[in-house]
Amino acid sequence: MNINHHLDDATLISYSAGALSQGMALVVASHLSICPQCRERAEHSDAVGGALLESLEPETVADDMLASVLTQLDELPTKQESVPVTPIVMDPEIPAPLREYIHCPLDQLEWKRIVPGVAYYDMPWEGHGVSRLLRIAPGKAMLAHTHNGNELTMVLRGSFSDEVGRFCRGDVADLDDQIEHQPLVDSKVDCICLIATDAPLRFTTLFGKLVQPITGF
Amino acid sequence: MKNRPPGEDVDNIVQLSQAEMASADWSDLLGRLAVKPDKSIYARLFNHFAPRVKAYIVRLGVAISAAEEVTQEVMLSVWRKAHMYHPDKAAASTWIFTLARNQSIDWMRKQKYPQYSLDEWSETACESGQGEQEVLSDRVAQAISQLPEKQAQVIYMSYFEGRSHGDIASRLDIPLGSVKSRIRLATEKLKQIWGGDEYEH
Numbered sequence: 001m002n003i004n005h006h007l008d009d010a011t012l013i014s015y016s017a018g019a020l021s022q023g024m025a026l027v028v029a030s031h032l033s034i035c036p037q038c039r040e041r042a043e044h045s046d047a048v049g050g051a052l053l054e055s056l057e058p059e060t061v062a063d064d065m066l067a068s069v070l071t072q073l074d075e076l077p078t079k080q081e082s083v084p085v086t087p088i089v090m091d092p093e094i095p096a097p098l099r100e101y102i103h104c105p106l107d108q109l110e111w112k113r114i115v116p117g118v119a120y121y122d123m124p125w126e127g128h129g130v131s132r133l134l135r136i137a138p139g140k141a142m143l144a145h146t147h148n149g150n151e152l153t154m155v156l157r158g159s160f161s162d163e164v165g166r167f168c169r170g171d172v173a174d175l176d177d178q179i180e181h182q183p184l185v186d187s188k189v190d191c192i193c194l195i196a197t198d199a200p201l202r203f204t205t206l207f208g209k210l211v212q213p214i215t216g217f
Numbered sequence: 218m219k220n221r222p223p224g225e226d227v228d229n230i231v232q233l234s235q236a237e238m239a240s241a242d243w244s245d246l247l248g249r250l251a252v253k254p255d256k257s258i259y260a261r262l263f264n265h266f267a268p269r270v271k272a273y274i275v276r277l278g279v280a281i282s283a284a285e286e287v288t289q290e291v292m293l294s295v296w297r298k299a300h301m302y303h304p305d306k307a308a309a310s311t312w313i314f315t316l317a318r319n320q321s322i323d324w325m326r327k328q329k330y331p332q333y334s335l336d337e338w339s340e341t342a343c344e345s346g347q348g349e350q351e352v353l354s355d356r357v358a359q360a361i362s363q364l365p366e367k368q369a370q371v372i373y374m375s376y377f378e379g380r381s382h383g384d385i386a387s388r389l390d391i392p393l394g395s396v397k398s399r400i401r402l403a404t405e406k407l408k409q410i411w412g413g414d415e416y417e418h
Contacts, residue, residue, distance in 0.1 A: 009404040010397035014382060017375035018277065018318040022328055029331035039333065043307065048407060049318065050311030051358040052376050058268030059275065062285055066263050069292055070256060076297050097331045125328060149383045149393065176382075178394055198383055 005164075005171035007031060007038050011152070016045035023123060023131025023196030027152040030095035030194060031172045093156060098194065102133075106157065106192055111135055118142075129197035136160070136185045136193075144182040149199030151175045153183075158191030160184060244354075247312065248304030250296075259296055266313050267292050273314070274321045276377040287324050291317045308354035322379075356410045368403035371396055 007015075007028060014020050015028040032039050091105050101123055102109065111119035117137035125131065129149065133156075136142065153173040160167055162181040167173055175181065185191040243265060250258050271288040279287050294316050302312050322330040364372065374380045374388070382400075386393045 008397070008401070010382065010400040013372070013375055013400050013404060016318075017379060018322050018330065019375050019379045019381050019384075021381070022326065022331065026331040029333045032333040042333075043311075044407070045404075046315050047308065047311045047354060047357050048361065048372070049314040049376055050308050051354055051361055052373075053269055053273050053314040053317070054310040054354070055358060055361075056269050056272040056276075059271040059284075061267050061271050061288060065267065065285065065289055065292075066260060069263065069289060069296075070260065072293060073254075073256065073259070073296050076293065097333060100329070100331075176393055176397065198381060 001034060001170045002168075003035050003037070003170045005167055005173060006035065007041075007172055008174040009041070011150070011174050012038070012042055012045045013048070016042060016049055021127045021129065021131070021196065021198050022125050023127060023129060024150065024152055024198055026097060026101075026123065026131065027154050027172065027194055027196045029097035031154050031170070033096045034170055095154075095156070095194075106133070106135075109133070127198075129199055131196045132194075134193050134195050136183075136191045138185050138188055138190065141182050141184040144180065146180040147175065147177050147197060147199065149176065149197060151195065151197045153193050153195045156192045156194060158185060158187035158189045160191050160193075161186050243309040244304045244307075247295075247299065247302050247309040250299040251302040251304070254296070254299070259299075262295065262309070263292055266295070266310075270313065270317045273317055273377075277318070277321050277379045278325055279321050283324065287321060290324075291320050294320065310354060353410060357407065360407050360410055364403050364406060368399050368406070371399045372403050375400070 011020075011024075011028060015025055020028060032042055091099075093106055094102055109121045111121055113119045117140040119135045121133040121135075123131040123133075138158075151173070153167070153175075155167050155169050155171050157169060159169070160183040162173075162183040164173065164175070164179065164181060166186070167183075173183075243262065246258050246262055249255065250262065267288055270291050271284055274287050274291070275281060275284050291313070295313060298316070302309075319330050319332060322328075361369065361372065370389075371385055374385050380388065382393055382396045385396045389396070
C-alpha cells in the first residue's frame, strides 16, 4: 500500500504514553497496523517509555508478591494454548485493531444518515469527542470546520481532498486547531473513514453551526 | 489450597538473583525467558521490574489500592507473553513498559487500549544486532535527561500522567499548538539517537 500521509510525532508520543482517548488510539493503532514506517516510529516512542520506566524510583511491592506470582505461573497456560484466536472476519478492508468492534463487512453496517450522502456508524464508547466511521458519497463535501482539539481521520475506502492534500486508503489526516478545512470526496465510490476527535468540531459557516446539534459532532 | 509451599522456591531464587543482579543484562535475560520458561530468570526480572512497574502505574493513575493487583497482573503477563519478546527488537524495559501501559489503561477505562498486534513486530526488518537495543536504551535515557525543561515537562506529563495534548495545554495555560510543537521538538532530539529518520511527512 502506498501511504502518503502519516501520523504526527506528537500523536505518536501521546499514543505511546497511553494518553489518547479510545477513539484516537483506535485510529492510531489502525494506521500502525498497515504502515511499517509509522510502526518503526511508534517503537521509538515506546523506547522513550521504556527508558522512563527504568528511570523511576522503585516502589515497594508486597513481600509475598513474588511468591504468590511464582505459584501462579504453574497454572498459566503454555504458549501454545495462549495463542489468540484468529478473528472471525478477515475483511482486508478493515484494519486489524478495528475488527474488535466491527464484525461484518463495512457495507453491512447499520449506517445512520445525517444528511443525504453522509452517514455514520458510532464506536461503542462515549467520550469528549466523537469516534465513528463516516461514509460520504462521491462529490459530497463535509461542512467547513476547524477544531478545538485534535482530529484524526484514516481513509478505509475511496478518497477525499482538502486544503492539506489528497487522502487515499491507508492515509491518515492528523489535524488540529491550526487548520480549517472542508474535505471533498473525489473518488467514484463512497469514501469511508475512521475518525476521532478529542473535542467538538467548530463549524465555520452559519449553516454548519445551525446543523451541528443534529450531526452529532 | 496449594500443595506446594512456594517459600522454598523463592528463597533459593532470591539469593541467586541478588548475587548476580548488578551485572545482569535485562534484555538478554528476558530473551532467555522468551526461548525457555525459567523461574529463576523470571524472579530476577521480577525483582528488578515489579517495583518500577508499580511506580509507573501509580503515576499513570491506577488507584493505590489496586496498584499491587495490577502490578501482579503485569508481571504475570511478562511470563505468559515472554515467547513474543525479541531482544533485538526492543529493550526489556520497553517491552515491559508497553505491557504495563496497556494493562493500566484497560484497568482504568474498563476498555481495551487499541493496539497493533505485537506479532507484527516480527514483520519489521530487524536491522540492529543483539544487545544493540540495550545500548540505544541507555542513550534514550541520556537524551531525555538532556532535554530542555519545557520539552521534558510535556514528555513527563504525557508518559507519567497520561495527559492528552488538550489537558496539558490547559494545565500549563498554553495553546494546544505549543504543546504539540514542544513534543515534536523533543522527538526531533530523540530521533538523532536512531541515526536520524530519513523520511518526512
